[in-house]
Amino acid sequence: MRSIWKGSIAFGLVNVPVKVYTATEDHDIRFHQVHAKDGGRIKYDRVCTVCGQPVQYADIDKAYESPEGDKVVLTDEDFAKLPVAEKHEIPVLQFVPAEQIDPILFDKSYYLEPDSTTPKAYVLLAKTLDQVERVALVHFTLRQKTRLAALRVRDGVLVLQTLLWPDEVRAVDFAALDGAAEPRSQEIAMAQTLVESMSDGFDPDQYTDEYQIELKRLLDEAIASGSGTVARREEPAPAEMDAEVVDLVAALQRSLEASGRRTGTPEPEKKPAKKAAKKTAKKAARKGA
Secondary structure: OOOOEEEEEEEOOEEEEEEEEEOOOOOOOOOOOEOOOOOOEOOOOOEOOOOOOEOOHHHOOEEEEOOOOOEEEEOHHHHHOOOOOOOOEEEEEEEEEHHHOOHHHEEEEEEEEEOOOOOHHHHHHHHHHHHHOEEEEEEEEEOOEEEEEEEEEEOOEEEEEEEOOHHHOOOOOOHHHOOOOOOOHHHHHHHHHHHHHOOOOOOHHHOOOHHHHHHHHHHHHHHHHOOOOOOOOOOOOOOOOOOOOOOHHHHHHHHHHHHOOOOOOOOOOOOOOHHHHHHHHHHHHHHHO
16 A cells, blocks of 8 residues: 555654555446447546647646626646645644444545554554544545544554545435324334344454456456457346335335345234223122122
8 A cells, every 4th residue: 555645643742653545446347438339438638628739737727606607717836835744744633432423424444554664653642542442533634624523443453534524414304204194013023023133243244345356257257258348138027016015014024035034923912902991890790799
């Protein structure tokens, strides 16, 4: 791995020099766009709409256009004046319980490596975070963009996870949920039983990207055939989709049966039999007389 950032964590008066590495990688297979007729690569040139000439990347600036149509052009010098003084420092703002951070806020993950001949401060911070069971909220500036981030520990290594700003998460209000009927107690009990039947410890290694595996197999077959194209196959008829489920209890029962771990169906709720209770009371009164 190659580090993408170098600086230090400011933990009070303690300075922790670190190198930053991207923690994840994309294994998706990439494709080029080609002309369907002859297979030629499709290329895109940066062309100015005013003079019609190609423009080199070094000659490109960034422009902002307001909703009213006002345009402002910014150069690299303009961006350099913005408040990014902390670009080589990761200041700790506060420590918070991890469960208070909504997972929807998490963006990208980075590994932090100690950048010192004596990584004592790094180990101290990692051990402390691990034992107090909290994460550190920090500021992290990368490529002239400052983000809020969570600093935590994973297998003894400090991990930095950038967070979205609250206003970057869209508000949601689905009209379909307005006045929706509450599930019956029998439906909830069945759903909970289904959850229990499908529950287990999380092991990410047991899950695979079947799409990428099949795509790679398809490409390997095409390369081995020497044709450079994929052999056409007859597609099986698509399975008919069930109509919208009306009887949830029946659907849940079928799901339990399909899971291979069937359990008894909870009995429907019984209403008290008032008439039967009255008859029993009258019989007892007659015997007593």
